Amino acid sequence: NAGVTQTPKFQVLKTGQSMTLQCAQDMNHNSMYWYRQDPGMGLRLIYYSASEGTTDKGEVPNGYNVSRLNKREFSLRLESAAPSQTSVYFCASRGDRINSPLHFGNGTRLTVT
Amino acid sequence: KNQVEQSPQSLIILEGKNCTLQCNYTVSPFSNLRWYKQDTGRGPVSLTIMTFSENTKSNGRYTATLDADTKQSSLHITASQLSDSASYICVVTLDILTGGGNKLTFGTGTQLKVEL
Numbered sequence: 130n131a132g133v134t135q136t137p138k139f140q141v142l143k144t145g146q147s148m149t150l151q152c153a154q155d156m157n158h159n160s161m162y163w164y165r166q167d168p169g170m171g172l173r174l175i176y177y178s179a180s181e182g183t184t185d186k187g188e189v190p191n192g193y194n195v196s197r198l199n200k201r202e203f204s205l206r207l208e209s210a211a212p213s214q215t216s217v218y219f220c221a222s223r224g225d226r227i228n229s230p231l232h233f234g235n236g237t238r239l240t241v242t
Numbered sequence: 243k244n245q246v247e248q249s250p251q252s253l254i255i256l257e258g259k260n261c262t263l264q265c266n267y268t269v270s271p272f273s274n275l276r277w278y279k280q281d282t283g284r285g286p287v288s289l290t291i292m293t294f295s296e297n298t299k300s301n302g303r304y305t306a307t308l309d310a311d312t313k314q315s316s317l318h319i320t321a322s323q324l325s326d327s328a329s330y331i332c333v334v335t336l337d338i339l340t341g342g343g344n345k346l347t348f349g350t351g352t353q354l355k356v357e358l
């Protein structure tokens with residue numbers, strides 16, 4: 130039982146390049162999330178998906194797009210990377226029961242030069 | 243503004259010693275407070291959840307407390323081990339039923355290092 134799987138683990142981009150971060154969960158969860166984690170700041174929500182076919186903006190959506198490909202997969206795309214997007218990105222999923230915890234992947238460390 | 247503040251920012255203790263981490267929040271309306279443990283290079287993992295009516299809850303050597311009146315929570319670690327070295331993150335959830343939309347507010351974490 131893998132939980133939440135993110136790929137790649139590390140990535141270096143040049144300013145202006147694009148890339149897609151992949152996330153898949155095997156827990157049959159409806160809700161999935163993308164967060165970024167920066168030094169000295171709490172995790173910040175980029176986008177979330179409450180169910181297959183729906184996506185909504187979080188706290189810091191600018192510069193990102195998402196796709197909820199199916200119930201398992203939720204990808205995050207950077208169309209034109211900027212140095213300000215250097216961060217560690219976490220995907221998470223959550224069950225439908227009230228007070229269910231977030232289940233996180235192990236993150237993608239992205240550096241934009 | 244809804245905020246979650248944790249203290250101390252970092253802490254070094256000797257193996258076998260106890261420690262207490264603090265979390266103060268201004269999130270309202272409050273639904274629950276959860277503590278996560280984040281090992282280096284890994285995603286956060288839930289340790290325990292505190293709802294409005296709970297004062298204390300234990301999970302092995304971890305004991306969380308909640309004072310909803312003063313909006314404070316603590317995480318006490320007993321008989322620390324090297325494997326306790328991690329970042330501990332406090333997360334408060336807004337109340338769904340009163341229109342909070344299940345929004346989460348994350349603290350910045352306390353970095354704990356346990357040494358021999």
